[in-house]
Amino acid sequence: MPFIVSAVTAIAGAISGVLAAGGIGAALVRLGGTLLLSYASQALMPKPKVALQARTVTVREPVVPRDMVYGRARKGGVITFLHASGAKDQYLHLVIVLAAHRVKSIGAIWFDGEMAVGAGGTVQGRWAGKITVEKRLGAEDQAAFASLMANVPTKWTAAHRLAGCAALYLRLTYDADAFPGGIPNITVDLEGKNDILDPRTGLRGYSENPALCLADYLAHPAFGIGAGIGAADGIEVESLIEAANICDEMVPLASGGSERRYSCNGVVSLAESPKTIIEGLLSAMAGRVAVQGGNWRIHAGAYRLPEVTLTADDVRAGGLVLATRVSQSANFNGVRGQFVSPENDWQPDDFPAYASEVYLAEDGGERKWRDLPLPFTISAAMAQRLAKIELERARRQMTVKLSGKLAAWRAGVGETVMLSYARWGFAAKPFEVQGVSLDLTASGDGALLLPELVLRETSPLVYDWSASEEAIYAAAPRTTLPGPADVPAPGTPHLAEEMYETRGGTGVRTLIRVTWVEAPSDFVRDYQIRARRVLDKDGNATGEDWITLGRTDQTSWEIRDVKPGRWEVAVKSLSVIGVSSPYVSAEIEILGLTAPPAALESLTIQTAGGLAILKWLPSADLDVRIGGRIVIRHSAALTATWATSTSMDEVAGSDAVALVPLKPGTYLVRARDNSGNLGPVASVVTKGAQVLPFAPVMSLTAEPGWIGEKVNVAVEGGAMKLVDIGSEGRFTFPAGMDFGALRRVRLRSEIDVAALKLGGLIDDRTALIDSWLDVDDTDGAEIDVIVEARSTDDDPAGTPLWSDWSRLDSSEDEVRAVELRARLISESPDYNVLLLRLRIHAEEVS
Structure with a gap:
């Protein structure tokens, strides 16, 4: 031994x-x-x-032994002051003594092992805006914490200098995401004692010797x-x-x-x-x-x-x-x-x-x-x-x-x-x-x-x-356990606009359906959704604040009764301890009730006698099915447009079939929602052939002279148009049809119409009017020509008793005589009606 x-x-x-x-x-x-x-x-x-x-x-203890720090170290300290302030006690003030002597420097500050404040004083990550820092190196003549005296002047005064002690003042602003576990464990990087004597030089300073x-x-x-x-x-x-x-x-x-x-x-x-x-x-x-x-x-x-x-x-x-x-x-x-x-x-x-x-x-x-x-x-x-x-x-x-x-x-x-x-x-x-x-x-x-x-x-x-x-030496591999503050975000939300029927079925509103992929963590408990309208329907900034809509443990959400405009929707994850991830967001343009309906699908036509049976699949748009209409128009042309056709009938938006007079040419059908927005046009062409043959009896032709009574209409270039497009125009044939005796005839109108955009000059066109397929950008024109007729069983040369004026598309009646007129209507303030051809045909079974 x-x-x-x-x-x-x-x-x-x-x-x-x-x-x-x-x-x-x-x-x-x-x-x-x-x-x-x-x-x-x-x-x-x-x-x-x-x-x-x-x-x-x-630590936070009433009596704690002092520490001395030699060289470099990362260490905690002793909390010697702890106080809450603010209207809701949202500010927490802490003074932490780190060493019982003067130190060379106080560097980065760490919360629960994660850097919260860099050595240069920059607050990191989720703590940005939540921490303020003031440091004292431990000089005997050092001053008290100025910001602490300003924040709580009744609790900390100029006499509280902590002379000879290296210390740190922190003000923490409450935030559940930044401080999920309350006050974190705080450690600090230090360069320690700064008054060590070196007998080789006779100087005092910092040393790691x-x-x-x-x-x-x-x-x-x-x-x-x-x-x-x-x-x-x-x-x-x-x-x-x-x-x-x-x-x-x-x-x-x-x-x-x-x-x-x-x-x-x-x-x-x-x-x-x-x-x-x-x-x-x-x-x-x-x-x-x-x-x-x-x-x-x-x-x-x-x-x-x-x-x-x-x-x-x-x-x-x-x-x-x-x-x-x-x-x-x-x-x-x-x-x-x-x-x-x-x-x-x-x-x-x-x-x-x-x-x-x-x-x-x-x-x-x-x-x-x-x-x-x-x-x-x-x-x-x-x-x-x-x-x-x-x-x-x-x-x-x-x-x-x-x-x-x-x-x-x-x-x-x-x-x-x-x-x-x-x-x-x-x-x-x-x-x-x-x-x-x-x-x-x-x-x-x-x-x-x-x-x-x-x-x-x-x-x-x-x-x-x-x-x-x-x-x-290689440091031990870091564990892969997630930190309590590391909450993954969900997937970017997918936004879709939908219509829904209000309770009781009295109206239609717009909703945003929000879906997202769940966050890749079993510790995520809920998702929080918020939204705001960024732009109104006219593209103007709204300045609206975020609205927190709620939380869900599912991966979808409905935002109901939204106004038209551009919307931003954001979703974030919430962990089991209440810490949240950053928001992920997406934007969508909401047209709402201003959005045009979708085109009607599977439009077909069947004939039965003098009737055309039009069928289509029910409209996919709720605001068409509830309060909307299906509008039907006709044109004698085989390649017609909405602006070159005339109205024939309307049915309820929930219908999927319509009976209309059978006429050769093109039937055009489109949906109109309850806000008046029209969808794309669907069309079907028919020859108008019937089982029973008809022979002509009499015809009336208005063009090109357009002789007759004119109200708010004028003739220009062989065509008739409205003088004031804000009012209805009317043309009445100067003489009707007298069949000499009661006679069963079929009356049929033949109309060729176009829309004229205001500012367009007809004189600039050199081709014949009959060759025009359209007139200058008329896709959005809402014009119409309605032919009306009235009939009598008496001799029109005497004192006949006439019926009321009624719409004429194609009808079969037993009459002695008829009078006819046309009404010109423009629902579009930028477009005029251009009536190119107006003819009435009387026919009977041969």
């Missing part, structure tokens, strides 16, 4: 006793010395108390042990400079480049004992602290060339005792452990283990691990170097207890000495002095105080390192 454990224990007990007793005993003990090791080097010590995880938690960080802690009068740098009972400057220089040496890396041999980056909790804190800081540099003669000597992990050689002449008789091996339980041949990994979000992670195949063979093939926690190390390569030093130190297991003469007193604690002892085969073998004590020994002249040394085998190979020994 090595002697170092008993030596350290004895010295620690002696120091405790002397500090209690005081006097000459204390002075004598100060002449001895021992090494304070990093806890990783003490095989039989309890597990370290410096936590690797608590640093990333922000472990030797300087340890010296700063030891020298702190309030948080450390008050061992001032260069003080008579403080830290020896020469050894500190040596250790600092060793830490700053550059070491090549396997990936290229280099880094400092040792760096210190971590958090010190002042709740820990000074011994625990010192051991934790020493772990960052494989270091030792030698306490001898009342002085503290800091040694970084490096081989020191020996300046003292001890031989048998320096040893009292029987004064050498050798232990060659440590116990089996304390032995190991591989080192593994954890460090703080910036690549792993500053969480503890395993560094690549360092193991020796040579030592494995020496131990009979049984792998034995030593766990090495490194709370102040953030480099995987540095952690591997520290692991190798621990392994190589532990495998040099020979320990010598040397009871020496006064000449042995020249060996100081923490130094390397050469020991030559022929009996054991030692020829200038290097040992590290790990303990010096005084032994009260009797002699012929009386009692003598003689030194006793504890030596541990060492070698330059302990600290030898090549970049080829480094294993490349």
Whole structure:
């Protein structure tokens, strides 16, 4: 068993006793010395108390120990002020103390492990507009948070400066999506203590040098042990400079480049004992602290060339005792452990283990691990170097207890000495002095105080390192579990316009049917829909706000009774904890009741006697079936248009059949909705043939002279047109038809009509009117010519009794005489009626 454990224990007990007793005993003990090791080097010590995880938690407690930050770290803090304000308490004010001293910088702020505020102060992602930040670095003369005083002047005043403490003020604005779980766990990137003394320059500032960080802690009068740098009972400057220089040496890396041999980056909790804190800081540099003669000597992990050689002449008789091996339980041949990994979000992670195949063979093939926690190390390569030093130190297991003469007193604690002892085969073998004590020994002249040394085998190979020994570190793969705020959006909504019948069937309205593909997550519970009309039916911006319509767990929604115009509809997902995704939106142009009906389909004609039976499929438009009409027109031409035909009949929009007089030519049918909008034209052609043959009896022809009574009509270029298109025109034949006696005849009209767009000049046309198929852009014209007749059974030359005027398309009557006229009508203010031909034919069965 090595002697170092008993030596350290004895010295620690002696120091405790002397500090209690005081006097000459204390002075004598100060002449001895021992090494304070990093806890990783003490095989039989309890597990370290410096936590690797608590640093990333922000707490709210009435009494909390202070923290010191050396180097870089991501850590939480202590909430020292918490207050809500605003009309609905929508603002939450927090003050978080991060460190009990001045720091170099306060960088990015993280909420539940996600960056909320960048190092430059830019608020990120869903927190934009929800966070305001103010920072204080911890100067003794720093001012209170100005924005906090402005926001809650009765709660935070200029006296609340948090002097000497690095702190953060946050104002959070309530938003269920930004803060689904309430106050998040807040962590901050820090560059720590900014007043560390470097005795090499005499300047104070920020440093990641472990030797300087340890010296700063030891020298702190309030948080450390008050061992001032260069003080008579403080830290020896020469050894500190040596250790600092060793830490700053550059070491090549396997990936290229280099880094400092040792760096210190971590958090010190002042709740820990000074011994625990010192051991934790020493772990960052494989270091030792030698306490001898009342002085503290800091040694970084490096081989020191020996300046003292001890031989048998320096040893009292029987004064050498050798232990060659440590116990089996304390032995190991591989080192593994954890460090703080910036690549792993500053969480503890395993560094690549360092193991020796040579030592494995020496131990009979049984792998034995030593766990090495490194709370102040953030480099995987540095952690591997520290692991190798621990392994190589532990495998040099020979320990010598040397009871020496006064000449042995020249060996100081923490130094390397050469020991030559022929009996054991030692020829200038290097040992590290790990303990010096005084032994009260009797002699012929009386009692003598003689030194006793504890030596541990060492070698330059302990600290030898090549970049080829480094294993490349890869951070543990991140988990694929979705974050509570990562709610996927649904698919882009599909919008369709539809009509629906109001309750009771009294009217027709327009709806938008919204459908979407569900969000790809089992944690989505509902969808929220909102809509707004962007433009009215005339294309003018409405300025309307969004209207939230509701929520559903389905993937469809109906927006009823919408006005014509351009609509934007948006949908978002809502998770089981109430967090929502971004909205996804689409737009649609709603024509509503202004949309023209669809064309009637499957139009057919059948003849029966003098009737034409027209059939079609029921209209697909609800606003035609309810309150609409089916309009039927006729033209003698085989290639007719709506503007070159005349009205014949109308039936209800819900009908799918109509009986009309049979005439040769084209029947044109179209739907008209309850708002008066006409759909596309469907047409069918017939020869008008009947089973019974008819022979002509008499005919009347109006063109080209158009002799007769004219009301609001005029003749121009051989055609008749309206004088005032806003009023109805009328032409009456000058003489009717007298059949001489009661006679059964069929009366049939023959009409050729066209629409004339206002501004169109007939004079510009050189072809004959009879060759015109249309007149200048007349697709939208709504014109008509209606032929009417009245009849009598009396002699028209006497005092006949005439019937009322009635519409004439084709009819069979038994009459003596008839009179005829035509009415010209334009429903389109931009179009005139152009009546090209008007003839009436009387026929009888031959």
